[in-house]
Amino acid sequence: MIISVDADSKVPPYEQVRSELARQINDGTLAVGTKLPTVRRLAADLGIAPNTIARAYRELEEAGLIETRGRAGSFVGSSGDTSRQRVREAAAEYAAVAHRMGIGPDEALAIVTAALRS
């Protein structure tokens, strides 16, 4: 259960933090209810600005992966699995729509890839 930030990486630090925490929550490394370090603590540990961590936490909260319980801090949310399930359902729905419209798998994948990168 560790997290790293590489100052030389082309990926912005907030995205390194967000994606790593999201991965650990989704694959169950960070169990539901696990307390995350405070924004200030994680910022100090990783040698980056607190705003950077705050942004990563905000995005994780918006995605339903973590929840903030006032002064008690941030915890891994119970909706982590639900989020993945929602994405799977949306993907199935998208695949059905693409099929109905006569769009081939390669083109459908390219559209999704472009959407993810935009």
Next chain:
Amino acid sequence: MNVPVDDAGLRRARRWLVRHGAPGQEPDRLLAARMTVRERMRHQLILHALMLAFLVIGFAVLREFVRFSVAVDGVELMGPLLLAGAYLLAAASAWWLAHRKRRAEQRIAATLPRRTAHSAVRLPREVLGAPFLAAVAVTYAGGVALGAGMLLFGGHLVDRVLGLILTAGTLVFGVLTALVAGEEVRRPALADGDAALAVDDLLRTQDSHQGVPYSLPVALVMSMMTVSPVFTGLLLGYVAVALLLWGATYLTDHRRPLPRTAAEPTR
């Protein structure tokens, strides 16, 4: 990492790794730099202890030529007061050295291009460990209780003054130990990978135990100064039990094995 590391630092780091169950592993520059900082602090601690000893001895010698006296109701209290002064100086030295070590390591941290931390909170009791918490409880709560007992029930003024010094000094040291341990638990991680983070966890635990239980030598000296044989027995018993617990804590720390992740070098 742009921190100068010499061969002696690397040798110290190698020895540290062997002691903690990772023989044959080549230490990285980060561990060598941290070992160098610790060695410097150890030298300073010895220097402070020597200075304190010279100060006490010098004062005792000076008293042979110049008569100082602090007497209450005809009872000479210079000895207990000298002990209290040495107690305070030792407390200040311990806090200052811990502070300097953290500052030196923060400078090393600033040179790391990659930083690693735990993604979940580690509770203070996980960092500090049960033997240390037991040793602290016996040393500080026990010391304050014993000192208060001497203060309240001492039949002689010397015993009451000794009780006051033991209570106040142990309280001061208890707060100081809690501060040092708390600062170590809260200090930012200093690691650039999995293995370095495991090393950092172990160093954090060891550092949080570095508060020297000065109330034990003070209690030992007091056991020779007290008038009542009951207090002599209680003080000696207190020192013996606390020493056993601190011994267990330091022995555990000294040989505590690194987690498996640290058995492989980071670079």
